[in-house]
Amino acid sequence: MSQEERWVDVGDAAELARTPVRQILVNGARIALSHANGVFGAVNGNCNHAGGPLGQGHLEGDYVVCPWHQWRFHRVEGHGERGFEEDVVPAYHVRVKDGRVQVDPKPHKKRARKPHSPHPLARSPERDPGPVRVVGISTTAMNLEYPRFSTSDALLETALAHAAAVGHPTRLIKLRELHFRTCEGYYSKAARACTWPCSITQMDATDQLDQVYEAFVHWGDVMLVATPIRWGGASALYYKMIERMNCIQNQVTIANRTLLRNKVVGAIITGGQDNVQGVAGQMLGFFAELGCHFAQFPYVAHTRGWSAEDMEKNVQMVQRSEELQLAATELCDRSVALADRLLQTEPNASPRAGRKGRHLLASGDGEAGDANG
Secondary structure (H helix, E strand, O other): OOHHHHOEEEEEHHHHOOOOEEEEEEOOEEEEEEEEOOEEEEEEOEOOOOOOEHHHOEEEOOEEEOOOOOOEEEOOOOEEOOOOOOOEOOEEOEEEEOOEEEEOOOOOEOOEOOOOOOOHHHOOOOOOOOOOOEEEEEOOOOOOOOOOOOHHHHHHHHHHHHHHHOOOOEEEEEHHHOOOOOOOOHHHHOHHHOOOOOHHHHHOOOOOOHHHHHHHHHHOOEEEEEEEOEOOEOOHHHHHHHHHHHHHHHHHHHHOOOOOOOOEEEEEEEEOOOOHHHHHHHHHHHHHHOOOEOOOOOEEEEEOOOOOOOHHHHHHHHHHOHHHHHHHHHHHHHHHHHHHHHHOOOOOOOOOOHHHOOOOOOOOOOOOOOOOO
16 A cells, blocks of 8 residues: 555544644544644554553643653654653654645554663562561651650550560551652543552652552551541541552452452551541451451550540550550451461462452553554
8 A cells, every 4th residue: 555545534624723632543543633833743642651542631832741640742753751752652644635634544653662660669579488577557647846645656556566576577657757649540530540559659759658558568467557536537647548559459450460468457546536436447448458358356446435525634544554555466466367377378369359340341441442552
């Protein structure tokens, strides 16, 4: 077929010029067609990063910006922005003939990917030999310059000290000491826009939630998550963390990949008011969705009740309570014992998570399309 015969008519030039960038199909291939300064451009519509739909993005100067993770490609030549010119999406010749826009479906530039070292979190989860490892996650917020006593932290530290005393490696992660961004809703754009490692973690080297991901996916066997009760719910930092951790669960749906195996979670919940079971139910439900296990009686809790506003007495009660301290150490022991049994058992292939039993269709809603361009 001659080049003249290859040209594909894609529509009226005046009409197409009204939209800066749009998605079209040319011989089944997804194309990002753009118009600026009287010139049409056409590049393959699948972003190099995660296959995002470039034609649904927007223009910044002469660059098409991917709507998923903001990767940029020259709208005519296909190369990446300055510093990333080695990243190239296929580019196509475009012409206007008799008022009609025509695209040559054979790209004049091929796809190329600049070598990127894989993110450290992207490695396959493989547990190193050794005793059960225990991670404590504190979700209590406070002023770091003027710290206060936290009842949930106190019980968490008691549990970790007990674990260390009997020979288990421990880590304590205090969310209030980490600088990390809130979830920015990539999954809400498209299922595959939520990646592992988290898109934010990949793009922002200053984001410190990688410490939590490392602990859950690669290092820890037992995770003890401590939270105060805030207006009948867990702390705001807890929710900020788990919204970002949803990328772990999404891997089950998107990639049929279970990142967490033989992981045991226990909860420590304290507060001045009640709703312990509601808070515990949310926490256990979330970590169950990630594929975690729970020991018998998987949480320790304490509250003073609805009308007990004398918080200083609540602090004193926890500080003096041998019963609560013993309960924290026993929660740790139960969780460690379960993790030890799980680690001695070759895990079966993980089934698809309960409500996520249906495989994500390969073409989804039409956005997956021509993945290789």
